[in-house]
Amino acid sequence: MEVTEVRLKKGEAIDRALRRLKKKLDKEGTLKELRNRRHYEKPSEKKRRNSKKH
Secondary structure (H helix, E strand, O other): OOOOOOOOOOOOOHHHHHHHHHHHHHOOOOOHHHHHHOOOOOHHHHHHHHHHOO
């Protein structure tokens, strides 16, 4: 797993850097994956969820 990093630019507000970090995590799908892994999901539930997507 790769670490996502956002460096503060000179004079940049922390809020802005956090926003950039969130956008970056969103693009990578990291937050979505984290939410999915919060609770154990049985293989049958995964199949059911994937079949609904397609």
